[in-house]
Amino acid sequence: MLPNIEYSLSYSAPTGIERDALSALALNPDARWHERMDHALFVVTALHEGIRVGLGxxxxxxxxxxxxxxPMELGGMFVHPAYRRLGIRQYMAESRLTYALSMGGTPITVIDNRNQASWGYYERSSRWAREREYTGYFTGLPMTIWVSTESSWHRTGMGLTPLVPAQPNTVLPQGLNRAEPLGFGPDQGNPVPA
Incomplete structure (x- = not known):
């Protein structure tokens, strides 16, 4: 029988006991980890019987x-080894992407090129496009930046109509015809290459 997993969503940087508990899930909660946590905009936590088993x-x-x-980086995703292959990572990944897109940011993720499982996922996914490779500042290792193909920046660079971000608690006007392309604003006259 599969465990009953619950999810908790937070829209602020965790502090105190919560931060300590989340840091215990990380492989290496170093200074860079804490910097990411200091600048967290959204945190999704997976819980099994009240125990934290996943974090994104x-x-x-x-x-x-x-x-x-x-850019809004979808970073710092961890699932306890005993809870892998239960769909937790997929749920958390989708939650994070939805949040970043809804806030009008450009979702990116950075993958260590040695992480074959993650690399394979992003390479096969139509929801992500490789932006560039670089040498990691902190690790000195090859890394790849992936950008969401659903982001306005990527869609504009590909000659597609940008999607309208759905800000939380925003009610769209009645009768909005979503099929019509949106016009560029005064500062958006040129598409940005992806």
């Missing part, structure tokens, strides 16, 4: 050399 964050402490405007 969205933060704006981006050090990767991305060209994306308003």
């Amino acid at each position: 964050i969205v933060h704006n402490s981006v050090t990767a050399p991305t060209q994306a405007p308003r």
Whole structure:
């Protein structure tokens, strides 16, 4: 029988006991980890019988050399080994991507090129496009930046109509015709190359 997993969502940086408990899930809660936590905008936590078994964050402490405007990094995702292959990572990944897109940011993720499982996922996914490779500042290892293909920045660079971000608690006007392309604002006359 599969365990009953519950999810907790937070829209602020964790502090105190909660931060300590979340840090215990990380493989190496070093200074960079705490910097990400300091700048967390969204945290999704997976719980089994009240015990934290998974964590994913969205933060704006981006050090990767991305060209994306308003980057929101989907970083710091961990699932306890005993709870892997239960769909927890997929749920948390989808929650983080939805949040970043809904806030109008450009979702990015940075993958260590040695992480074959993650690399394979992003390479096969139509929801992510490789932006660039670089040498990690903290690790000195090859890393790859992936950008969401659903982000306005990527869609504009590909000649597609940007999606309208759905800000939380925003009610769209009645009769909005979503099929019509949106016009560019005065500062958005040129598409940004992806």
